[in-house]
Amino acid sequence: MGGSSEFDPVIDPNQIAYLKENPTANTYFYNVKASDADTNNFLDDYKITSGNDDGTFGIISETGDLYVLKPENVDYEAKQLYSLGITVSDGFSTSAEEILEIKITDSPNPFTMDNFTVNIYRDNDKYNDKDGDNDNWKSTSASSTNNVIYQIESGNDKDLFTIDASGKLSFNTAPAFPSPTDLDKNNLYEVTIKTIVVDDTSTNSPTITSEKTVSIKEGVVDALTLTSIVTSSASDVDGDGVVDSLDNCPTVANDNQRDFDKNGEGDACEDSDGDGVLDKTDICPTIPNPDQKDSNFNGVGDVCEDADNDGVMDAYDNCKNVANVDQADSDGDGIGDVCDTDSDNDGIIDSEDNCPNVANPDQADADGDKIGDVCDDDDDNDGVLDVDDVCPNTPTGTIVDVTGCAIFTLPANNNKVEVTSATCIGNSDGSIGLSVEDNSYDYSITVTGKEDPIVITGENKTASITGLAKGTYTVCFKVDGQSDYEQCFDVEIEEPKALSAFIDVDNDKRTTSIQLSGSKTYNIDINGQRHHVKGDNFTSVLPTGLSIIKIYTDLECQGMIEREIFISEDILYYPNPTQGEVDVFVNGEDNGVTMSVFTTKGDLVFTREQGIQESRKTQLDLSSVPAGTYLITLDGPTVRKTFKIIRK
Secondary structure, three states, X not given: OOOOOOOXXXXXXXXXXXXXXXXXXXOEXXXXXXXXXXXXXXXXEEEEEEOOOOOOEXXXXXXXXXXXXXXXXXXXXXXXXXXXXXXXXXXXXXXXXXXXXXXXXXXXXXXXXXXXXXXXXXXXXXXXXXXXXXXXOOOOEEOOOOOEEEEEEEOOOHHHEEEOOOOEEEEOOOOXXXXXXXXXXXOEOOOEEEEEEOOOOOOOOOEEOXXXXXXXOOOOOEEEEHHHHXXXXXXXXXXXXXXXXXXXXXXXXXXXXXXXXXXXXXHHHOOOOOXXXXXXXXXXXXXXXXXXXXXOOOOOOHHHOOOOOOOOOOOOXXXXXXXXXXXXXXXXXXXXXXXXXXXXXXXXXXXXOOOOOOOOOOOOOOOOOOOXXXXXXXXXXXXXXXXXXXXXXXXXXXXXXXXOOEOOOOOOOXXXXXEEOOOOOXXXXXXXXXXXXXXXXXXXXXXXXXXXXXXXXXXXXXXXEEEXXXXXXXXXXXXXXXEEEEEEEEEEXXXXXXXXXXXXXXXXXXXXXXXXXXXXXXXXXXXXXXXXXXXXXXEEEOOOEEEEEEEEOOOHHHOEEEEEEEEOOOEXXXXXXXXXXXXXXXXXXXXXXXXXXXXXXXXXXXEEEEEOOOOOXXXXXXXXXXXXXXXXXXXXXXXXXXXXXXXX
16 A cells, blocks of 8 residues: 555545346445545545445445345335445545435336246045045136146235136236235235146146246236146156256256356256366366366366466467466567567567667667667657657757757746835836846847837846836847747836734733734834834833824835823722712822713713822712713823713
């Protein structure tokens, strides 16, 4: 198995299999399609992961072949669609489950009696009519022509039938395929008929000339007339219980009428190779071997030995000990190519021959590609076959056109382009530098947006284009006199990005976090203190009160971002609700605050300056205002707070 798994195996989606109803057990009907991008691995361990709760189907783990385990479940009238979940492994990882649909197709639905048998008995004593009044068998059905009584003896479905004196077997009620009335509910009706010979004076017992299986369309009552399969006697030369007229081996007993190859000749008397030795004893049943010679006593006749197991018998194999299925023999020397050390008979063994299949005794190889000239279809090794090559002797490594002739080219690194971006947003001061390594040619260089080409000639090896704004430019080098040569570059003139900053403040932690973009380095001033920042993130603790933040870069053209941030000290107030007086405690060191009272509609009630005691307490007096809800604001050097008070 391969050494790793970069990709998971995949079951092909949307697969549909079709299965005809009433299959036999172990019938193979579909191969699951799957793939794996890891070429060194192979697929294994196919599994049915869902949709098979009744165990109807099985799958070969190694190959993904689906087969039938329970054929009795495959019935179009009962279920037309199965959806199986399938997975597969490559030895390292397992695929996702993929649903494969199995569609059950309808079969013609005749009624068949697969187990219909006829049993013949001779019983003169029991049914002998001594007084001639026929009263011993009148209750059954007797035929006046053959003196045989027919009785429904047994079988799962015997109560569904009747039989008359002529041996006509009929349904009591015509069958209907959609609503089977047989015991097994599978439209296969089983019944055994007993025949009794009355006053038989013959020395031979009646003989069954055939078993009978009949097909009946639904709605038909009559099934079968038995007189057609009963005769007075028949010959059975080999005594195997099968009359000669039906025996596939009439002179040799052949158990169960075995016929493996289905050719109509029983296995017990078959001689496939016609050598006079029956297959069952023939040590070479497919190749004539009348003397049955077996030199190595391995049970396989000499004429059908296959030492290399390539399917070609040794008697005909041009490589007896090396598998050579196609018997290839390029030089016709009677030795197969796979075991011929000199396939072209040129005196040079294949392992050292630069043309092992075409005689090339001098081993000529003009282009040095280790392929002899006599079998080399590209003598100059330029990729153009000799039959199409106008220039068949171009030097090795030469770049050629479709005719095999050299085309003008320069080394890939001969032409160089260097870009300088614009200094700031909106500036048109970008530039493109041009240079060549080989200045023995005259160059004409075109640039997008420039009408006149730039020329590099003689001793000059460089040139430049200035005054370029942000954008994409195509630069193409051409060589004078070489119309097929051109090398182009797409280059980008860039400019600084716009400066931007996202400032987030956490009042509880008294910190600010700043997300930056537009440059690689930044200057951040907080209350006059400068921070030089590399990267896109900055975090700082802020003092209480007002802080001024300024953000800028070394490029003045990018501008400045300025933001004011106020971090307030905390306050505490009570009682709330109040009858009029509210004590307010203010953290920090402020000596006083401005206190304003507003209605919930935003109307100002009053504003007053409040001093703060050493205990950090000040007092709010609402005794003069009517009952209601009010918004109170405190404003000081280090405090800005708003809170709600209810006046009772």
